[in-house]
Amino acid sequence: xxxxxxxxxxxxxxxxxxxxxxxxxxxxxxxxxxxxxxxxxxxxxxxxxxxxxxxxx
Amino acid sequence: xxxxxxxxxxxxxxxxxxxxxxxxxxxxxxxxxxxxxxxxxxxxxxxxxxxxxxxxxxxxxxxxxxxxxxxxxxxxxxxxxxxxxxxxxxxxxxxxxxxxxxxxxxxxxxxxxxxxxxxxxxxxxxxxxxxxxxxxxxxxxxxxxxxxxxxxxxxxxxxxxxxxxxxxxxxxxxxxxxxxxxxxx
Numbered sequence: 001x002x003x004x005x006x007x008x009x010x011x012x013x014x015x016x017x018x019x020x021x022x023x024x025x026x027x028x029x030x031x032x033x034x035x036x037x038x039x040x041x042x043x044x045x046x047x048x049x050x051x052x053x054x055x056x057x
Numbered sequence: 058x059x060x061x062x063x064x065x066x067x068x069x070x071x072x073x074x075x076x077x078x079x080x081x082x083x084x085x086x087x088x089x090x091x092x093x094x095x096x097x098x099x100x101x102x103x104x105x106x107x108x109x110x111x112x113x114x115x116x117x118x119x120x121x122x123x124x125x126x127x128x129x130x131x132x133x134x135x136x137x138x139x140x141x142x143x144x145x146x147x148x149x150x151x152x153x154x155x156x157x158x159x160x161x162x163x164x165x166x167x168x169x170x171x172x173x174x175x176x177x178x179x180x181x182x183x184x185x186x187x188x189x190x191x192x193x194x195x196x197x198x199x200x201x202x203x204x205x206x207x208x209x210x211x212x213x214x215x216x217x218x219x220x221x222x223x224x225x226x227x228x229x230x231x232x233x234x235x236x237x238x239x240x241x242x
Contacts, residue, residue, distance in 0.1 A: 023208045023215075024180045026161045031181035033158065034076035043071050046093060050100045051064065 060108045067096065070113050073182060077117055080177045081124050083166050091127070095120040111188065118192045121174060164214040172207030179204050 074095060078088035099106075099119050106115055165173065171193075178189035179200065186204075190197040 019212050020208055023211050026158070027165070027176055027180040030158060030162055030165065031076055031080075031177065034079055035072045037072065037075065039071045039075065040089065042089070043092065043096065044068065046096055047064075047068060050097070054064075 063103055063106055063108065063112055064100070066112055067099065067116070070116050071096075073113060074116055074120055077120060077174075077177055077182070078124070080165075080173050081121065081170065091120060091124055094123050094127075098123060113182075114184065114188050114192050117178070118194075121193065160215065161211075164211055167214065168207050168210055172203050172210065175200050175203035176207045180208070 071092070074092050075088060078091040078095075079085060082088045082091055095116065099116055102119070106112065165176075168176070174193065175189060178184040178192060179186055184192065186197050186200050189204075190200045193200060
């Protein structure tokens with residue numbers, strides 16, 4: 001982050017929109033794939049536990 | 058408009074939090090620990106959340122702060138960039154000629170932290186540049202340039218160069234077009 005970031009940024013703004021969209025489409029696909037994963041029970045258990053703590057107070 | 062109690066709403070954001078955590082840590086066990094810590098922190102600070110504002114962005118902010126402060130403390134690279142993260146995403150075969158998800162994930166995992174998070178926020182999870190900038194505590198221009206540098210690096214790593222036909226760089230597409238299966242390599 002210490003390097004100058006401007007040298008090529010302007011160029012990036014003008015990057016081929018088709019390739020940019022291609023990258024973003026793959027990004028969304030990878031992300032959606034992760035979203036489909038089932039949430040492990042430890043998280044629902046955790047939320048339940050936190051709520052019980054609140055109610056006990 | 059009625060707003061739900063954020064306590065009831067957190068559960069809806071768990072998949073997105075896990076995805077964001079995985080893209081930061083690149084390790085599924087570390088990602089789940091990070092989500093757990095985030096949920097506990099968020100819960101005890103819920104009085105500071107402004108009901109009606111973007112809960113996901115608020116949770117993501119806590120998640121990334123937790124990630125970076127944990128990293129500063131441990132100074133230890135949680136790693137296996139090409140392994141766990143890619144493996145999580147590599148479960149489904151690609152028969153439709155799109156870029157193989159695994160290749161993409163391996164390339165993505167090699168990007169610097171700040172480029173991965175910028176791309177996940179604006180490229181994948183639909184945050185505006187403004188929301189992403191706020192989540193990361195930086196200027197909008199910084200997010201834009203990180204996202205663009207990340208895209209550019211991916212284009213390079215995936216050989217989607219200007220002087221090549223994009224489709225022809227995608228082996229799966231070539232195979233589909235040629236009507237042949239890809240041999241395992």
